[in-house]
């Protein structure tokens with residue numbers, strides 16, 4: 001959307017014309033840059049994102065353009081999303097609670113955003129799209145509405161947001177399946193576990209793409225296994241939605257959860273979309289305004305609420321219209337750019353990254369399903385003799401590259417991949433490389449806004465660091481590995 005003056009002079013917002021055409025688009029639809037020079041390459045240029053020209057200082061002197069390679073944590077905003085939000089901002093108003101023109105316009109925009117997200121996800125006609133704060137919030141919402149006694153099945157490889165909410169769900173029983181070695185093993189293990197499960201409601205929670213290895217999970221086959229045994233399935237699409245088209249109907253998943261800030265729309269919103277029945281039948285997630293049809297004080301002094309049975313039931317409080325609108329804007333931008341083209345480009349960058357790292361002695365790329373498995377733009381690795389926090393700190397301080405180190409909120413998975421049970425992460429900046437302990441890993445992640453130069457800089461920097469050592473010395477201060485002074489290189 002772009003707000004034009006037409007919107008302000010349009011008929012009253014409550015009129016049919018205003019509710020369907022409140023905000024005409026003015027941001028150019030073509031967000032994809034020119035094609036690569038090589039005519040054989042069907043990959044577009046990176047999509048414009050905010051921060052692409054930001055420079056950061058290096059400890060070794062001078063400034064460099066920041067290479068954001070931590071998209072899996074939070075991706076930069078798409079320029080298109082930012083422009084859409086900026087165009088709407090002057091028209092900002094309350095949602096579902098105002099008689100004024102801007103309140104009605106904002107309400108229309110919020111509901112249009114819901115429809116855009118439903119379309120983006122290929123939702124079934126009766127599916128509900130609930131706006132939440134994030135994937136974590138979405139999965140906690142689903143955990144809160146589980147029918148009593150639901151048996152939940154989850155792999156130990158999940159992000160904590162998909163692993164933990166069920167443990168707190170009242171009356172739920174959780175089975176945590178061990179890390180599979182192949183997609184086939186995942187499907188078979190789920191099949192066996194569900195086969196042996198007692199009657200009653202069952203839910204499977206599975207990720208679409210791992211936030212540690214980037215590997216794509218066999219969602220359609222897992223959904224088929226779940227449904228074969230009368231279970232439902234929720235897809236944690238936090239890492240899949242930014243990289244691949246996700247179609248709820250085609251995958252046949254019951255719910256999908258994702259976060260705006262990983263989808264180039266960092267304005268505090270997330271989504272839970274899917275079957276309405278469990279949502280409708282459960283207590284509201286939050287109690288408050290907007291979720292109620294009516295509230296009355298009884299003669300005995302108590303307060304009685306009649307709750308909505310629509311999506312409003314779980315959206316108590318003032319909705320985050322900017323967050324929802326930003327997600328809708330990102331959905332449109334990525335759809336227009338074309339996931340096939342985005343994925344093709346990402347595969348090429350992934351190839352460069354893998355090739356560059358393969359040339360560095362001692363690098364081990366973490367993988368559950370093996371070399372040839374399909375991945376999104378997320379890759380974790382360790383370097384023998386290097387403490388991962390040390391390596392990540394040096395990439396930042398000496399090369400202006402932002403990656404992540406640690407266990408990535410997926411502790412069981414990373415420990416499984418590293419074969420490390422120890423909580424001891426070793427000393428950052430150990431002068432003796434042999435003393436470095438890889439109790440954690442380095443993660444490089446990228447997406448639609450990443451230029452090739454960032455990947456090339458990263459692999460060249462890892463190669464130089466491993467070959468020559470860091471230029472500065474590093475130490476752990478307040479839990480972070482930081483440069484403390486020039487080294488001896």
Ligand SMILES: Cc1ncc(COP(=O)(O)O)c(C=O)c1O
Nearest residue numbers: 134135136159161211238239259
């Ligand atoms: C696979 C996966 N699921 C869930 C989450 C949680 O997302 P959020 O922190 O946006 O709630 C993340 C975040 O990194 C993730 O990678």
